[in-house]
Amino acid sequence: MISEAVYLHYLDSLLKGDKKQCAQIVINLVESSIPLKEIYVQLFQRSMYRIGQMWEKERCSIASEHIATKITESLIESTSRYFLNGRYSSKLAVITCIDKEYHELGARMVAGFFEVSGWNTLYLGSNTPQASLIELIKEKKPDVVGISNNFYINICRLLKLIDQIHLSTPDQQIIVGGQALSGGQSEILSKYPNVKYISCLDELEKFISASSPAN
Numbered sequence: 190m191i192s193e194a195v196y197l198h199y200l201d202s203l204l205k206g207d208k209k210q211c212a213q214i215v216i217n218l219v220e221s222s223i224p225l226k227e228i229y230v231q232l233f234q235r236s237m238y239r240i241g242q243m244w245e246k247e248r249c250s251i252a253s254e255h256i257a258t259k260i261t262e263s264l265i266e267s268t269s270r271y272f273l274n275g276r277y278s279s280k281l282a283v284i285t286c287i288d289k290e291y292h293e294l295g296a297r298m299v300a301g302f303f304e305v306s307g308w309n310t311l312y313l314g315s316n317t318p319q320a321s322l323i324e325l326i327k328e329k330k331p332d333v334v335g336i337s338n339n340f341y342i343n344i345c346r347l348l349k350l351i352d353q354i355h356l357s358t359p360d361q362q363i364i365v366g367g368q369a370l371s372g373g374q375s376e377i378l379s380k381y382p383n384v385k386y387i388s389c390l391d392e393l394e395k396f397i398s399a400s401s402p403a404n
């Protein structure tokens with residue numbers, strides 16, 4: 190459990206662009222055996238959602254929001270390394286955002302989760318052109334493709350992408366997540382047999398352990 194005081198200290202440091210202090214807070218939490226999921230959700234996700242609210246009310250500049258995003262991105266990457274524990278799986282996950290989707294931190298966290306579970310990952314980040322993703326899936330034959338969609342305008346692109354993946358690789362397992370589909374919109378995915386909506390990291394954890402061979 191991350192205390193309110195630690196969270197507020199972290200948020201304040203993030204808003205000031207103080208990367209060293211943010212990193213130190215994270216190191217302290219890792220040394221106190223706080224699980225990766227808690228650091229991702231209670232520190233990184235919570236602070237970025239808060240910055241989103243502040244930005245909406247013009248209480249945070251676009252520059253500060255960009256700096257906070259870059260600090261968070263780098264900490265997501267570096268923090269997951271502390272949790273690599275020699276687990277090995279031959280499985281492969283391709284994690285990506287759809288075309289014109291620029292929100293990539295959620296997808297980065299998802300890739301980090303697969304990595305600490307021993308999976309191989311190919312993380313493509315934001316704004317991945319559909320045709321190029323389809324080619325990659327045909328070539329690499331991943332066990333799962335994870336797609337992130339946060340901006341609601343992009344839901345039509347998500348559905349087009351899923352249709353295209355089904356046409357070229359009909360058995361491909363797909364997981365989808367992100368804020369665009371929270372609040373009931375994930376119903377639109379129920380017609381696809383190989384597509385699962387995963388709303389949070391708790392559910393992702395269950396999905397990964399159910400899909401990973403016992404060690």
Ligand code: B12
Nearest residue numbers: 237241290291292293294295335336337340341366367387
């Ligand atoms: C940073 C940010 C940006 C940055 C992103 C930079 C980057 N490199 O990622 C920039 C400046 C590019 C940006 C642009 C825009 N943004 Co913006 N942005 C944000 C902000 C502040 C934080 C996003 C973030 O990193 N969150 C933290 C991550 C960790 O959370 P997450 O993405 O939800 O991920 C979690 C889950 O959803 C899930 N998950 C996510 N993906 C996946 C995938 C899989 C497979 C699985 C299993 C799970 C999963 O797991 C994650 C961990 O729990 C949010 C505020 C917010 N509430 O998030 C607004 C927000 C997302 N943005 C918003 C908007 C409107 C925009 C713009 C339209 C603004 C504009 N007028 O230009 C553009 C659209 C760009 C585009 N086409 O994509 C809205 C979206 C509303 C909506 N749902 O449609 C939000 C919610 C702000 C708001 N309050 O209105 N943004």
